[in-house]
Amino acid sequence: MRPLNVISKDEIQSIHETTLRILSEIGFVWTHKESLRILQEAGCKVNGKRVYFPPSLVEESIARSGKRATIKGRNGDSFTLGDGGLFFHNLGGARDVYDPRTNSRRAARESDVKDAARLLDALEYCHTVTPFFTPQDVPGELMSLFMYRHMIPGTTKPLQGPGIQYGYEVKYALEMAAVIGTPASELILSLSPVSPLTIPDHEAEAVVEMAKAGVAFSTLPCPTAGATSPMTIAGSLAQQNAETLAVLVLAQIINPGLPIIYCGRLGMLEPRTGLIWGGLELGLCSAATVQLGHSYGYSVNVYGFSTNAHTLDAQNGFERGLNAVLPALAGADELSGIGEMEAGVMGSYAQMVLDNELAGHILRLRQGFDVNEETLAFEGILKAMDGTRNFLGQKHTMKHLRTELHLTTLAERNTWEAWEKNERKGIVERAAEQAGQILKEHVVPPLEPQQDTELDRIMAAAEMEHARKG
Amino acid sequence: MSEELYKEMAQSIIEGDSDKSVELAKKSIELQMHPLDTITKGFVVGVNYIGDQFGKGEAFLPELVMAGEAMKAAVATLEPELMKLGESREVMGRVVLATVEGDIHEIGKTLVGTMLSASGFEVYDLGVDQPAEKIIGKALEVDAHIIGMSALLTTTMVRQREVIEELDKEGLRPRIKVMVGGAPITKDWFQKIKADGYSEDAIGAVKIAKQLVGKADA
Structure with a gap:
């Protein structure tokens, strides 16, 4: 299927050139001493709290950087991002849990971190799992590691490492990954520079640690057009690109060839509330981000399922559908957001099941359809016309039925009568039932007892280090 | 073996x-x-x-x-x-099938016929666009137990009622039972026109037909 272009080649070039000008003329707020020294040695200029990147260094770094990253699960499955496939993962970092049966929400608990991993483990189209909930009784500095530790036993799928903000987190995340046999080269971490164009010291330190350890990572800038980046999508794309490339330059100086996953989380300001997220422009931004990252040869990960809705309603469905379909058609390698609600602060188990269904549909969409002698079916048409004049009883029909159609399991495809007979249950009720069923029945092969003990030891060591620093 | x-x-x-x-x-x-x-x-x-x-x-x-x-x-x-051997497969019943007058859709009706035959019914499929007198005439000729009528269009489904009214007028019910089907046919419609059986799909149609001839599965 030919990818959708929301911007032209010339427009990509204009954005790229603006990015180079932003990095060389406006600069990046950067005060972390060790990394500043590394950047200066490579030719960057420093003036006050700003560092300025020469265009040649930026372009060399792009050329030098690894473009494909592999991620492995404890079941031995591994994915290589950028192989032409589309992979889905869940939202990371939801505060609350929504329950469609009572139409209410509650704060996420430790058990939700575990249950989410187990449910996602069972969902066919959630290819990789990332820590989902953020129980609010865990200190912020330990949150990422806490989530990671409690997700590990809940899935055998490739588990994306947590979003990293501090240098010491890298060390502990690597130790935890090693417990389940994932070497640094098959782990992916992520890090979000602060928009606009700022990297706090602790994040710069984390980039240094990840690059030294040889961990592929996702640069995850999250500018909000109209608030922390220009109101216009074009300007915001140029700035987002600069935020990704600045971090990438540092990583490539330290570890030339280190694979980077090009990520963008550009969203729009909702000017009436100050919130971000759900509108259709998000999908447009994501599609353009995909094109931009692909123009450099990277695999690209952007927002997929995104809504501002608080319930599993029509708005939820159309917003997440539009926002995921646009980047998917643009050729995204990875889409995020399974289970997301309310602009990413809430999640729900039923939503995870619904998104699994939607992901299946989007994968079907991405497949397009083949045009060849077999699929043009001239012989079949002839046979039907000479015979029963219908196609139901033809072998050709059966042969292609399963590949040509994505058969839904949750969406309504029945008559009014059948629906009434089924107590008028709709897609939401079915999804909630399925989620409950999976959580009741799905068993994930447990870790060895010594692996669990080791993870506890690492978590305790991280807590001690945090306490010392605190 | x-x-x-x-x-x-x-x-x-x-x-x-x-x-x-x-x-x-x-x-x-x-x-x-x-x-x-x-x-x-x-x-x-x-x-x-x-x-x-x-x-x-x-x-x-x-x-x-x-x-x-x-x-x-x-x-x-x-x-x-x-x-x-001078034997025959036990005939569950004789069914006259047709798509009603003005309607030329037949895939569903043919499928019902196929499934009925496969289940042991003797099926007389008249094809499409069949007026009431043809359908009733055939039913009398073969001494049918059931008339099955299909309609795909919301504009032709009313013809099902006409056939039923005709049968009533001639006093042929309940001797001949009437089954209706087709995409626009609902339970409400089936009740409204006082047909004897209705199903949403061919498998259901076999079950209903067996019930109508008193040979329902235990």
Whole structure:
């Protein structure tokens, strides 16, 4: 299927050139001493709290950087991002849990971190799992590691490492990954520079640690057009690109060839509330981000399922559908957001099941359809016309039925009568039932007892280090 | 030996493989197996299975059609043997099928016919665009137990009522039962026009037909 272009080649070039000008003329707020020294040695200029990147260094770094990253699960499955496939993962970092049966929400608990991993483990189209909930009784500095530790036993799928903000987190995340046999080269971490164009010291330190350890990572800038980046999508794309490339330059100086996953989380300001997220422009931004990252040869990960809705309603469905379909058609390698609600602060188990269904549909969409002698079916048409004049009883029909159609399991495809007979249950009720069923029945092969003990030891060591620093 | 063969027969129907079902039917004749056993212990098992799977949403319409066709082909192969033995397969009932006047859609109706034949009914399929008098005339000619009428269009479904009214006028009900079906046909419509049976799909139609002739599955 030919990818959708929301911007032209010339427009990509204009954005790229603006990015180079932003990095060389406006600069990046950067005060972390060790990394500043590394950047200066490579030719960057420093003036006050700003560092300025020469265009040649930026372009060399792009050329030098690894473009494909592999991620492995404890079941031995591994994915290589950028192989032409589309992979889905869940939202990371939801505060609350929504329950469609009572139409209410509650704060996420430790058990939700575990249950989410187990449910996602069972969902066919959630290819990789990332820590989902953020129980609010865990200190912020330990949150990422806490989530990671409690997700590990809940899935055998490739588990994306947590979003990293501090240098010491890298060390502990690597130790935890090693417990389940994932070497640094098959782990992916992520890090979000602060928009606009700022990297706090602790994040710069984390980039240094990840690059030294040889961990592929996702640069995850999250500018909000109209608030922390220009109101216009074009300007915001140029700035987002600069935020990704600045971090990438540092990583490539330290570890030339280190694979980077090009990520963008550009969203729009909702000017009436100050919130971000759900509108259709998000999908447009994501599609353009995909094109931009692909123009450099990277695999690209952007927002997929995104809504501002608080319930599993029509708005939820159309917003997440539009926002995921646009980047998917643009050729995204990875889409995020399974289970997301309310602009990413809430999640729900039923939503995870619904998104699994939607992901299946989007994968079907991405497949397009083949045009060849077999699929043009001239012989079949002839046979039907000479015979029963219908196609139901033809072998050709059966042969292609399963590949040509994505058969839904949750969406309504029945008559009014059948629906009434089924107590008028709709897609939401079915999804909630399925989620409950999976959580009741799905068993994930447990870790060895010594692996669990080791993870506890690492978590305790991280807590001690945090306490010392605190 | 025959147990194995019965299984293969059922399987040939499940796979919708007419060539295979005919081949197995011929083999059973060579082996001098009783053709009625061949049908009821072999092929029918396959039809029932695929029907159940369809009812559960696990088999598809094309599979149902192919299974029905494979069944028909096998039965046609065995029929001369039955005649020779002076026996016949137990006829569940005689059904006259048609798509109503003004409507030329027939895939669903044909499928119902196939499934009814596969289940042991004697089916007289008049085809499409059939006026009331033709349908009723045929029913009287073959002494039908059931008239089955199909309509795809919301503009032609009213013709089903006309046929029923005609039957009532001539005092032919309840001697002849009426089944209706087709995409726009709902339970409400079926009740409104006072038909005797209605189903949303071909598998349901077989069940209803069996009920109407008093041969419902236990």
